[in-house]
Amino acid sequence: MxxxxxxxxxxxxxxxxxxxxxxxxxxxxxxxxxxxxxxxxxxxxxxxxxxxxxxxxxxxxxxxPVSKKYKLASREFHPVSTTFKVGDVVIGGEEVVVMAGPCSVENEEQIVTTARAVKASGARILRGGAFKPRTSPYQFRGMGEDGLKLLATARAETGLPVITEVLTPADVELVAQYADILQIGARNMQNFLLLEECGRSNKPVLLKRGISATIEEWLLAAEYILNAGNKEVMLCERGIRGYDTMTRNIFDLSAVPLVKKLSHLPVIADPSHATGKWYLVEPMAMASIACGADGLIIEVHPNPDHALSDGPQSLTLENFAKLMPKVEKIAVATERHVLPRLSQAR
Known part of the structure; x- marks a missing residue:
């Protein structure tokens, strides 16, 4: 109530x-x-x-009385949209925040080169995976703490805040030492112990929608984080599993305005994982902004054909640079804007 x-x-x-x-x-x-x-x-x-x-x-x-099962995440409970800052970046405000970087951190040259390039194009947050949940145990699963250290190096070089995935409750403290935002991946959306541990951390959390999750299940997962004390939560629509093999997932863009009506939490869209094909990222990124997403998280790699994970859905540095002015135009059309570009150094 x-x-x-x-x-x-x-x-x-x-x-x-x-x-x-x-x-x-x-x-x-x-x-x-x-x-x-x-x-x-x-x-x-x-x-x-x-x-x-x-x-x-x-x-x-x-x-x-509050009718929703997800009390803390609902607009009934919290009618004003939530905003919060990560460094000098405001999440959930009038600015469309773009997070960009490689699926996996591979080496220092790769992550620093990417960080410099995406910053120059207008991205405000660097993404990169150090711990990677993979369908097969034989695929590249990340560099672990060494990858976290390289993300910290890239942040020191560019000033970009870092978002990276955490896989287990035991890893939260370690990842939080290096990351500015903790990402909970689709496969862990209902890992309730992980949700609660992230809720006890003092770092903002990006919660991806599970591969077969309903919207109510997604919001109830966010409730675990909020109920543990962490109010700085973002929801990320990244597509749900369908039967058509032509795209990686079904990109449920209707979920973006729907969730923004149901919840006060910011909503981020992930056109890279949603589509699985680099040439679909641009149109779906623009569509995401058009329907009200507060930001984008996009995979970018200097050489996608040599990437150790998710190369087919990664934009080159050049294609990312071409995308950003288009994102800006859509943002302006929806009475918002992409945050001003920063200088290459602090």
């Missing part, structure tokens, strides 16, 4: 309401707005007795 406080309620009266909620064994999540404060109540289904008790408090304007 949501407890709406009256305009101008003093802070000590808000804390008194929070205390009453916690005395019932429930969790209170206050949201302080410019004009008024609301307190979300999590921990049980709607209780009429609690609602009646809170309604009797003079400082309380109303008590509203």
């Amino acid at each position: 949501i407890v709406v406080m009256k305009t101008g309620t003093p802070e000590h009266e808000i804390h008194e309401v929070i205390k009453r909620i916690e005395e019932q064994g429930l969790i209170a999540h206050p949201i302080f707005g410019a004009e008024r404060t609301v307190v979300g109540v999590v921990g049980s289904s709607f209780r009429q007795d609690l609602a009646d008790m809170l309604s009797s408090v003079e400082a309380v304007e109303s008590v509203i």
Whole structure:
């Protein structure tokens, strides 16, 4: 349920309401707005007795039940869109944030060259995998901590914040030492122990939709992270499994505006994993922005035909540079913009 406080309620009266909620064994999540404060109540289904008790408090304007299973992720609970900063990059605001880089970190020259190039083209965050979940155990599975160190080197060279995937709860602390954003991949969307461990971290989290996940399952996965205390969560649509083999996945772009209506969390689109073909990335990237995505995450490699993973869906440095002005035009058409390009060095 949501407890709406009256305009101008003093802070000590808000804390008194929070205390009453916690005395019932429930969790209170206050949201302080410019004009008024609301307190979300999590921990049980709607209780009429609690609602009646809170309604009797003079400082309380109303008590509203939340119908969604995903309480903390819902707009009912949090009507204002969430924004947060990663370094000087604002996620979820008017700027379309582009994250770009290789599927896997392979060596220092590859990741630093890519980082410099995508930054010069307008990307604001560097992506790159150090730990890679692969369908076959015989495929390249990443460089591990050595890959994380190379990502840190690329960040030092360019100033770009880093996003990289974490696979297990035990790895969260290690990856968080190097990464600015923790990525939870599609295969781990319902790894609940991992979700909770990322929720206990102090790093923003990008949560990819599972390969066969419904939208409600995806939002409930985000609920695990939010409920563990981490409010800086992004959702990433990366396609779901279908029966047609002509594309890698079905890119469910209708999910972008739908989820933005249901949830206050920023939504990022991944046209690379969604399509599996580099020549489909450009049109689907533009379509993602047109339907309201807050950002893109795109695979870029200096030599895709020599990439150790996901070469067929990776853009060359040149093709990424050609894409970015088109993304800018779509962003402007939707009354937004791509953030200004930065200088090559800090």
